Structures are given as C-alpha cells and as structure tokens.
Amino acid sequence: MPAPCKPTVAVFKFSSCDGCQLQLLNMEDELLALAGAVEIANFLEARRRVLPGPYDIALVEGSVSTPHEAETIKKIRGEAKLLIAIGACATAGGIQALRNRADADEYARHVYPHPEYLHYLPKATPISAHVKVDLELYGCPVNKEEVLEAVTALLQDRKPNLPQHSVCLECKRNGTVCVMVAKGMLCLGPVTRSGCGAICPANGRGCYGCFGPQPGVDLKTLVPTLRAMEKDPREAARLLSHVSGFAPAFANAAEEILAEEKKQ
Numbered sequence: 001m002p003a004p005c006k007p008t009v010a011v012f013k014f015s016s017c018d019g020c021q022l023q024l025l026n027m028e029d030e031l032l033a034l035a036g037a038v039e040i041a042n043f044l045e046a047r048r049r050v051l052p053g054p055y056d057i058a059l060v061e062g063s064v065s066t067p068h069e070a071e072t073i074k075k076i077r078g079e080a081k082l083l084i085a086i087g088a089c090a091t092a093g094g095i096q097a098l099r100n101r102a103d104a105d106e107y108a109r110h111v112y113p114h115p116e117y118l119h120y121l122p123k124a125t126p127i128s129a130h131v132k133v134d135l136e137l138y139g140c141p142v143n144k145e146e147v148l149e150a151v152t153a154l155l156q157d158r159k160p161n162l163p164q165h166s167v168c169l170e171c172k173r174n175g176t177v178c179v180m181v182a183k184g185m186l187c188l189g190p191v192t193r194s195g196c197g198a199i200c201p202a203n204g205r206g207c208y209g210c211f212g213p214q215p216g217v218d219l220k221t222l223v224p225t226l227r228a229m230e231k232d233p234r235e236a237a238r239l240l241s242h243v244s245g246f247a248p249a250f251a252n253a254a255e256e257i258l259a260e261e262k263k264q
Contacts, residue, residue: 005039006037006038006039007037007038007039007056007057007155008038008039008041008051008054008055008056008057009034009038009039009040009041009043009055009056009057009058009059009151010040010041010042010043010053010055010057010058010059010076010079010080011024011040011042011043011044011045011046011058011059011060011061012042012058012059012060012061012072012076013044013045013060013061013062014060014061014062014063014064014065014069014072014073014089014090014127015062015063015064015065015066015069015089015094015096015124016061016062016063016087016089016090016094016096017095018045018061019087019140019141020061020086020087020089020090020139020141020142021043021045021046021061022045022141023141023142023143023144023147024043024045024046024059024144024147025045025046026144027144027147027148030144030148034148034151034152037155038056038057038151038155039051041053041055042055053079053080054079054080054081055079055080055081056080056081056082056155057080057081057082057083057084057151057154057155058076058077058079058080058082058083058084059084059086059147059151060073060076060083060084060085060086060090060127061086061087061089061090061142062087062089062090062094063089063090063093063094063096063097063124063125063126063127064121064124064125064126064127064129064130065096065120065121065124065125066119066120066121067119067120067121068119070121070130073127073130073131074130074131076131077131077132082134082135082154083127083131083132083133083134083135084133084134084135084136084137084147084150084151084154085126085127085128085133085135085136085137086137086142086147087137087138087139087140087141087142088138088139088140088210088211088212088243088244089126089140090126090127090136091126091127091128091136091137091138091212091244091247092126092138092212092243092244092245092246092247092250093123093124093125093126093245093246094124094140094243094244094246095243096124097123097124097125097245097246098241098245099123099124100123100124100246101241104120104122104123108120124246125246126246135150135154135160137150137162138193138195138210138211138212138244139195139196139210139211139212140210140211140243140244143195143196146160146162146163146195149161149162150162163193163194163195164193164214164215165194165214166189166190166191166192166193166194166214166217167188167189167190167192167193167194167196167198167201167207167211168189168190169194170194170196170197170198171189171198171201171202174197174198174202176198176201176202178201179201179204179205179206180206180225180229183204184229185205185206185229186206186226186229186230186235186236186239187201187206187207188206188207188208188209188222188239188240189201189206189207190222191209191213191214191217191218191219191222191249192207192209192210192211192212192213192214192244193211193212193213193214193215194211194214195211196210196211206239208239208242208243209239209240209242209243209244209245209250210242210243210244211244212244212247212250213244213247213248213249213250217249219249219250219252219253223236223253223256223257226239227257233261234257234258234261236254236257237254237257237258237261240253240254240257241254
C-alpha cells in the first residue's frame, strides 16, 4: 500500500537579502519535524532537488523589483493553493522600496558604470501589489515561530494564532524601560506590530518599525509626539521611511510630514 502523499511546501526568493530564508533554516529542530510532515518541494537555499508544482503552500521572500520577478510571481501564484508573503520585503517592499520616493534611473546612473544593462521596475513593491496573498508575515527578518505557526495552522485547516499587539506590550512584558519617556528617543514601538521581542528598546534604541504598522494603528496621535522630540528636522519622517516605510500607514504619515515641511 503506497504511503499517503504529504502536503508540498515551496520556498521562493525575490529581491531580498535571503535573511528570511535563513530564519527558516534557523528553525533547526522544528524544521526537521516540519520536513517530516510536509514535502519540501522547492527551497534552493536548503536543497538542490526541485519538484514541479502545484504546491499546497508557497512561502515567498522578497519584493518585486524587476520585470522578470513581476512575471515569475504570477506563475508561482498559479501553482500555489496558499501563498504566504514572509518578511518586510515581501509585505512592504523592504530595503528595495527605499528608492520609491526617488528617481531609480538617476540612482542607477550614479552607482553603475553601465546602467543600460540593468532591468528594474520604477518601484519595488510588496507581493500583494501583484497577486493575491493569503497571509502576510511581517518582520526583518520574519519571526521563525510565526512561520511555523502559520504553516502548521494552514495544514490543520485553522486560522493561525499570530500576535496583534504593539511592540510596547513586549517592552512591558520584558520589563524594558520606555526609551521615549526615559531617554527622549524617537520610537515607533507604539504603532509597530510585535514579533521581534522588542530587541531595539531592550538595547537602548528606539523601535525602527521593522514588523510594520500594527493593525488599526493611530499615527495621527503618535506623529505630533515624535515631531516634538526631533533633534533634527524630518527625523520622524526618516524613521517612518525605514525598512517598512512603503507600508501604507507609515508611507502616508511620512509623506504628510514632508508635505508639511514644504509649506513652511
């Protein structure tokens, strides 16, 4: 009697640093258990063998930054029953999206001796800007426990149990003194989705917003507080434009600050 077929999981990379894929490899013992429950059909960071689609779950890292990637993600979407975008690049454009407020052609001319050989899109965008995404897992890098919970839940046909609170609650739980109140540092913790363990405040720095805007976030309340604490003009705008800066809530708040500056 043949063994029952395992669900297939495929991991794909777009424009990124590979950090989220390394987080999957960092699962170590959990990854071995997961590999026993599913068929790893495509994961070039971990193994050479590639099985053809369709796939039950596709994990996609990175932003869509080139015409080739824009076409490839459509093919992956067509082969995947469930598509999960993992990490800040896949959910908000990530580092690549830092160029979205500038002229990419001008950057290319300054950096490369032969920019005519480059093939890139005017903007780097999240996966959801191109295809339907079933679930987004935020972070730079993504939280490996959240990836494990998401894959396990989807294989069990249940809703993943993922944290929805802000980084501030993690600071409270860790007993970390608030860097905004105690040190006057700009911090996006009150409006950022938890998942990192509040690493930056624990090390005496403000939150950079790597895990993106918390659901239902109220930036109109936080931004005036941040601006009142600025030591340099537009410091709050630069903070909001960091690794998750192309997420709509952060991007809109940064643009409002910059527009206000132009009026003055």
